[in-house]
Amino acid sequence: MHHGRGLPGGVEPRVRYGGAPKGVLGAAPLHRRGRQVAAEAAEPFGRALPELRRLPGAELRVAVRLLEGRGDPRLEARQRPGRAVAARRDRACQGLGAVKFARPQHSEVRPMSGRSRGVGPANEQYLVDTAPAPQRLRYGIMCSGAQLATWQALVVRELRSIPHVEPALLIVDADAGALRPRRGVWQRLRSPTALWGLYQRACILGKVPAERPVDLGADLDRLPVIRCRAELRGKFSQFFSPEDVAAIRSYELDFILRFGFNIIRGDILSAARYGVWSFHHGDLERYRGMPFAFWEIAKGDPVTGITLQRLTDGLDSGVVLKQCFVRSVPKSYARSRQNALVGGIDLPAQVCRDLLSNRGEYVSAEPSRTTAPIFRTPRNTHMVGFLAQTAAAKVTDAAGWLFRHPQWCVGIVDSPIHAFLDSRFRPQVRWLPRPDRRHFLADPFAVRSDRTTTIMAEELDQAEGIGRLVAIVWPDAGLPTIRRGILELTVHASYPYLVEHEGEVFCIPETSASREVALYKSIEFPDRWTKVDTLVRGVPALDPSLVLFEGRWWMFYGIEDAAGAVRLHAMYAPALMGPWMPHAANPLKMDVRSTRPGGTPFVHQGTLYRPAQDCSRGYGGAVALNRVIRLTPTDFCEEVVAVVGPDPRGPFPTGIHTLSAVGDKTVIDGQRALFVPAQFAAQFRKMSRKILRHRQRPRTVSASVPRHASSRMRRPPCPT
Structure with a gap:
């Protein structure tokens, strides 16, 4: 066993989490002194109990802090008491009545819930609340050395953004970087996988921003380090020595993130309370093996x-904790690889939030029993087909x-929205007269009155690229007319979601550029x-959709991350005006096939259904209808039960991304592709310009500032 730098026993000179771990040989005198001081501070706890009963609450908390040793000036650093000290404290506190000391009192960060009087804007920032803190989660990181890949550093950054989650140990592969025998040039060229090796060197190594190495950073660099040399058994399996496992156990970790080593097995898998967590970049039910994100493109799978x-x-039969799905990029394996790496950086953070909120029972679920085929390194014949496929x-x-430039239009279906749940349903659409090539209409929402359907939609001038809201008055017996100049806003506006409530008509347009969700009432x-209120501030919400269900108002909306992936978020409120509270499990899901809202949620036979866009094959390709299985302020689960695609024989055969209920009718939009000369010149x-910039400087990944969509109807990305 090879321990870290500095003091013997693999412990850094700076004390961060209390005394030396039990079971680590050769602990420094500094750490023995820390244990001694902590024990001395806890010893008078029982004798002081009668005096503690008479102290006010604030003084009582201070006294307990001193007795725990966390506020004792003799300690080298401000530390959390060990579990043995906490147990003695709990036994001594029995009989204090309603005051419980199962955990020390801390300041807990909780989501803002709006103004105290009940009505006002909410946001997803945080306020400090003096409530009992949840148990802290301490984790270790398995890595190969002093650097992490960029995507791994982003995973750690997401974890460090959560209160009460802290890194405690680095587990370093002592054999990482060891020289291995290399085959000669002629042997490599004769290999049946030679083309893959050449392609990897030319198009992958150094070309994927998420794989570029970064330093650990000052905080991680000061963590205790244990260097382990795993024993190789068989071709790939690695086993840790009993001494290494005992040393890791002594840190009492809650989980371990695996960013290093190979296929690990044995006692190390139970060395932390919640085991070892590892990423599998692929759908376990369909793809196993290597290289990740490659075979999805080769097999024509639209998602990774x-x-x-x-x-x-x-092997590949672990307990699935979280999953998400991103769009495959058939023209670029490097970009698909990038999307797969950065798409799941917040998954460990989501599990930690669930554990801290007592929603993490799935951590102990049954292991996966996948029977997916195991893919190997692509052979030369595979690479020839793959290269031809990506070039095409x-x-x-x-x-x-x-x-081929997209143009959207609006239509009416004379059937209720729940008819789309039947896969055999073939809607007959009455389309609005086609607009000119420069404009399009999309995102329709409607209100019925006096045998007239009034539709509000987004109208986009493709030359300007700015969306404005218009009204389409469409009588049952007559021609539709378009009214412009209504609800003029200073930013791009789209998705004018309509709500009829208490005899009034309200509109919640998407204005993500202004980072707010505003409520407008019709005069x-x-x-x-x-404008009557701002429901949510500081959130660039995409396509906010409201529904009243089981006595609560619910708002579903999307948030776009730095990689362009959209995650589903939700809020709830007792009334339309608020206060709006963020859902405890945000983000609820990330699946390019069924995440971003795509119309009005509706209730059919007591069940809530949520339309969402299916962008797996392109923006606005289809609409997925999700059946909501569970919806509470702390829990959410839904499943796709139907997918509504465009009519390939209709006038708008290439896309659909809105289904909106209006009584016994449904309004939809559709897309067609046509050539626009002015658009061709501009693009x-x-x-x-993009090709020139791409050749002049390397592309970098932005890990700090999210990129938000300025328009729901944004153009597809420029090809390179």
Whole structure:
């Protein structure tokens, strides 16, 4: 066993989490003194009990802190008491009545819930509340040395953003970087996987920003280090020595993140309370093996899965903790690889939030029993087909981006929205007359009155790129008319979600550029509106959709991250005006096939259904109907029960992304592709500038400032 730098026993000179771990040989005198002082501070606890009963609450908390040793000036650093000290404290506190000391009192960070009087804007910032803190989670990191890949550093950053979650140990592979025998050039060229090796060197190594190495940082660099040399058994399995496992156990970790080593098995898997967590970049039910994100493109799969699992002794049969799905990029394996790496960086943080909120029972669920095939390194024959496939995808994408420009239009279906739940249903759509090539209409929401359907929608001028809200008055017996100049806003506006409540008509448009969700009330529908409240501040919400269900108002919306992936969030409120509270499990899901809201949630036979966009094959490709299984302020679960695609034989055959209920009718939108000369010239110039910039400087990944969509109807990305 090889311990870390500095003091013997693998412990850093700076004390961070209390005394030396039990079981580590050769602990420094400094740490023995720490244990002694902590024990001395806890010893008079029982004798002081009668005096403690008479102290006020604030003084009582201070006294307990001193008795625990956390406020004792003799300690080298401010430390959390060990579990043995905490147990003695708990036994001594029995009989104090309603005052419980199962945990020390801390300041807990809780989501803001709006103004104290009940009505006002909410946001997803945080306020400090003096409530009993949850138990802290301490974790270790398995790594290969003094650096992490960028995506791994982002995972740690997400964890460090959560109160009460702290790193406690680095477990370093002592054999990492060891020289291995290399085959000669002629042997490599004769290999059946030679093309993969050449492709990897030319197009992957150094070309994926998420894989670039970064330093650990000052905080992680000061953690205790244990250097382990795992024993290789068989071809891939690694086993830790009993001494290493005992040393790791002594830190009493809650979980271990695996960023290093290979396929680990044995006692190390139970060395932490919640085991060892590892990423599997792929859908466990369909793809196992290597290289990740490659075979999805080769097999034509539109999505790539990311799975966080708790490892077991079985190969790829761990306990699935969290999953998400991102879009595959057929024209670029490097970009698909990038999306897969950064798409799941917050999955460990989500599990930690669930554990701290007592919602993490799935950590002890049954292991996965996948029977997915195991893929190997692609052979030369596979690579020839793959290269041809990606080259064709590049040409097709560039040609479509230059010559086939999307145009959306609005239509009415004379059937209720729940009819779309039947896979055999074939809607008959009455489309609005097609707009000119420069404009399109999308995101329709409607109100019925006096045998007239009034639709509010987004109108986009493709030359300006700015969305504005319009009203379409469509009588049952007559031609539709468009009214412009209503609800004028200073930012791009889309998705004008309509709510009829207590005889009034309200509109909640998407204005993500202003980072707020505003509520407007109609004074004279649909021409005159007034802003009555800001429901949510500081949140760039995409497509906010409201529904009243089981006595609560619910708001579903999307949040776009730095990689362009959209995660589903929710809020709830007792009344339309608020106060709006963030859901405890935010983000609720990330699946490119069924996350971003795509119309009005509706209740059918007592069950709530939520329309969502399916963007797996492109933006606005289809609408997925999700059946909500559980919806409470702390829990959420839904499943896709139907997918509504465009009519390939209709006038708008290439896309659909809104289903909106209006009585016994449904309003929808549809997309077609056509050539717009002015758009071609603008996009050709844009593509040329992007290619020049791409060649002049390397692309970097932005890990700090999220990129939010300025428009729900944004154009597809420029091909490179």
